[in-house]
Amino acid sequence: MPQPEQPHTILLVHCHYRLPGGEDAVFAAECAMLQAHGHRVITYERNNDAGGLAQKLLLPLRAIYSTKTVREVRALIRKEQVDLVHVHNTLLTISPSVFQACFKEHVPAVQTLHNFRIFCPNGILMRDGHVCEECPQHGLGCAVRHSCYRGSRAQSLVCAGIYAFHRLLGTYRKVNLITLTEFDRSKLLEFNRKASRPVFTPERLYCKPNGVAAPNHSPLPWAQRKNQIVFAGRLEELKGLRTAIEAWQLLGPDAPQLIVAGTGPLEAWAKENAPDTVTFTGQLPHGTLTELLDQSRAALCPSLCYESFALIPAEAHAVGTPVLASDLGNVGAAVQEGIDGLHFAPGNAAALADAVRKLQNVGETFDLTAMQQKACQAYNAEQNYRELMTIYREIMRNENS
Template sequence: MKILLIHCHYRLPGGEDAVFAAERTLLEEHGHTVLTYERSNGEAARGPAGLLLPLRAVWNRRAAREVAALIRQEGVDAVHIHNTLLALSPTVVRAAKGCGVPVVQTLHNFRLFCPNGVLLRDGAVCEDCPARGLQCALRHRCYRGSLAQTAVVAAAYALHRRLGTWRGVTLLAPTEFDRAKLLEFNRLRPLFDPERLAVKPNPVRLPRQAALPWAARRDQVVFAGRLEELKGLRTVLEAWALLGPDAPELLVAGTGPLEAWARQHAGPRVRILGQLPPEELARHMAESRAVAAASLCYESFALVPAEAHALGTPVLASDLGNVGASVRPGVDGLRFAPGDAAALAAAVRQLAGMTFDCAAIAAEARRRYSEEENYRALMRAYAKDQA
């Protein structure tokens, strides 16, 4: 097949860019010809052209024209869209549909129903926009704390909802939790065909080495991710303070706005490692009894738990959204109430008396997130759209 991938990069690199790049490589390795149409919000905002960015975020006529021309001139067989905000706009979806080719879009977040994309406001889960309408986002300035920028995003999605832009498009959610939420919201405000919403997990780095047995693991727990409020770092450090000197060693890997606070409040059983190379982080996770995932929001895809499970490492997960849904208590980890340091401390104590089948945890994760399964899921999506 000849496949066109469409993606708008945010100003700062993120997980969506990594998925876009990984799936491009995967398709090429399976013999497909891959074309790309890419734009960057950083570049689009510079110079005089930046004045037009708000208008183009709603309706980018030039991008639509260029996408349609590329599809026709190159004889594209299928189009796979990742992000369209802000520099592309959903008009590229309409342009691809107008060419009569199968169109697939990965929903990396909840942007169809929530302008900030993550169903979060003031540090807590918020579902006002799906339930009551996009005007809720305007009232709270949910996109970057700006009324003007929130208005642009809300206008773009309000217009394309009315136009039925996502009708006839196969949509991919990264998890079953996301799919269930999207279907719930779509029943309230229909904007896509529910039978066209499928699940395809994001690519996950899979290790080559065998999982270390439970008995051979160190008495330590890893917290990995951006050091910020939403990842639950405060909850984790407070839990270790409650555990006292008998706590397993806690390794904190990452950087972010709470790094200085973490270094100041780290107890004697806590080591702040900073940002680690992926290989070094994987080694620590593979040697540990557990990985702590204490997120306070739904998360778009629980990547750290997925990588931990691929190493055979159980996860101590906040019972919320994709993080909580990624864990089967007693099988590949334990859950605790989000934001509850005492509950996390209790889970750590419970963990000390348990045994896990690390090889089985790794085998299941590696099957679920294998490149071949990822590729088959893409092919099923393209075939679904052709049907």
């Protein structure tokens, strides 16, 4: 049987969060990748600025089902003759009702799952600083009881309501889904089996990592690297920044310099408590961050949650830089102990301090060139594009059969 043609006109859908993050970067990168390969890309984008009082009052209802989204996306599909719709984020102002537009227009739909939100309203399977799988096991009402979304019971009720409503509609059973890692895929399949009624169709679940730009030079030798370690990401509890600051307090004045790149709610606390061996740069352009990783002895990923895709480890390995990673979820799975980095117990500042000391002793034994080659083979743009097209073609074949 001949393979179905890959889609020519693709509608990419994304709702931007108030604070820019990895999902926004992936959305932009995938858009550019598809355009570079000759696809016609249409975008439907919104942000979560609710506007005036009337809009804010209506937001909870529109977050569950937006007739505006359905109307506008149906019109776009017809006008642009869209072959396939690829969704990245629907929370809050787009809403999962975007898929109803696809169903009504008989156009295949796929969503990249950047988090665990279809089972966990706060998306990260974490509560009170620890991994929590209560909602997948006992229902979305657990998130409301614990005020898991933004610390608000009202907002948690809205978020839980979105996914409860679309479970009743069976929305996600008709949508194709892409996880970013095998860890995510196995977790979602586990949760789906335990659900009283399947939330999604296992045969519609695919796995494809994000792409990472490959450098055009060999990694900088260990001896030429600056005695510094890079933490890059949102400055918040779940990323483990507090653990990092406490570890550098323990390491004392002889610690390698810790470069903290990013902004977020924990920034003020971190600056107030950080020793002189910690430097804050704010949000950095991607190219500048890549150069920083290239010059440093390690990237630091002390995450306290599973994460959805370990982007910083992938980008660090792509320039031949080892990673110090908490031994948890996708961040832990991205690092092979003693091969391309070191593990430490999540949330344990003393264990992180020990890992930093160990790195100083064993860092020069890492094969930085092999580390880079492996990462570039796994995450390079061409490989990423081929994997995405394989998924697209299978989706279109299944939809047309």
